[in-house]
Amino acid sequence: MLVAVRAAGVNPVDWKVRGGYGQTGAVAFPVAFGREAAGVVVEVGAGVEGFQGGDAVFGNALAGSFAEYALLPAELTAHKPSGLSFTDAATLPVAAATAYDGIRQFGLPPGSTVLINGVGGGVGVAAAQLARHAGLHVVGTASAAKKDFVASLGVTHVEPGPGVADRVAAAAPDGIDAIFDLVGGVALEEVADALKDRSRLVSAADLATVTALGGVWVARTRNRETLDALAQLxxxxxxxxxxxxxxxLAEAASALRLVEDGHARGKVVIEVPE
Known part of the structure; x- marks a missing residue:
């Protein structure tokens, strides 16, 4: 579907792609950034059912959403409820959906404790809320500057860096039942020992490191049902x-830079004027 973009979420994957992360072949320029968008359907392709011109929608962009128009696959797009703003809807297809999939993947019973490694960003903030909604206790690593923000989510804050394993143990004396990693690298290695059952070590940031540690990559659903569920939540x-x-939109570069610097709290969104 061709969609007139009203808002587009900004994610770490956007600056990683810009730097060549995961790129294995030649790139055809120009390239538009952005993986998630909310807007109004302009035209539907052949065979598309359930959508028509004028529908307010949100979903995963096929070839960039930092633009006035974007292509959205129908199967990865949902109708936007009238009570949900375009700006909020644009945060759901990537960040919130990744969080939703990660928390569901654990299958933890209420009362369990999950550690979110890197809880202060877009995925982490959504994951913390979804975990709390599921009745889980949440411990999260984030910089000292984000301590109050993290605490406002009902999360027990732990500062990352040297000695983090001891701080996690002190924050969760009954142990950690699962780890949702959103950072990777050394930061993941430093907290992995807090978990005995490595099948409940899930990363959305670093496939190589989580695999080496005996954990797994987040299993993404990528479907309309997940988007509908998130909108209702x-x-x-x-x-x-x-x-x-x-x-x-004219300051998209600044939005990308803010996310890349790691100082953003919650979600950064680009809005496109009508």
């Missing part, structure tokens, strides 16, 4: 997208 007040910074 927002409407019910169980999930706040926490859009903390909004940039106009």
């Amino acid at each position: 927002v409407l019910q007040g169980a999930l706040d997208p926490y859009v903390t910074t909004i940039f106009p």
Whole structure:
């Protein structure tokens, strides 16, 4: 479907792609950044059912969403409820959906404790809320500057860096039942020993490191049912997208830089004027 973009979420994958992360072949320029968008359907392709011109939608962009128009595959797109803003809807297809899949993957019973490694970003903030909604206790690593913000989510804050394993143990004296990693690398290695059952070590940031540690990559659903479920959670007040910074399309580079620097709290969104 061709969609007139009203808002586009910014994610770490965007600056990683810009730097060649995961790129195995030649790139055809120009390239538009952005993996998630919300907007209004302009035209539907052959065989598309359930959507028509004028529908408000949100979903995963096929070839970039930092633009006035984007292509969205119908199977990865959902109708936007009237009570959900375009700005909030644009945060759901990548960040919130990754969080949703990760927390569901654990299958933990209420009362269990999950450690979210890198809880202060877009995926982490959504994961913390979804875990809490599922009745889980949440411990999260984040910089000292994000301590109050993390605490406001009902998360026990732990500062990363040397000695983090001891701080995690002190924050969760009954142990950690699962780890959702959103950082990777050394930061993941430093907390992995807090978990005895490595089948409940899941990463959305570093496939090589999590595999080496005996864990697994997050299993993504990528379907309309997940998007619909997330929209309902927002409407019910169980999930706040926490859009903390909004940039106009003309300042997309600044939005990308803010996410890349790692200082963003919650979600950064680009809005496109009508």
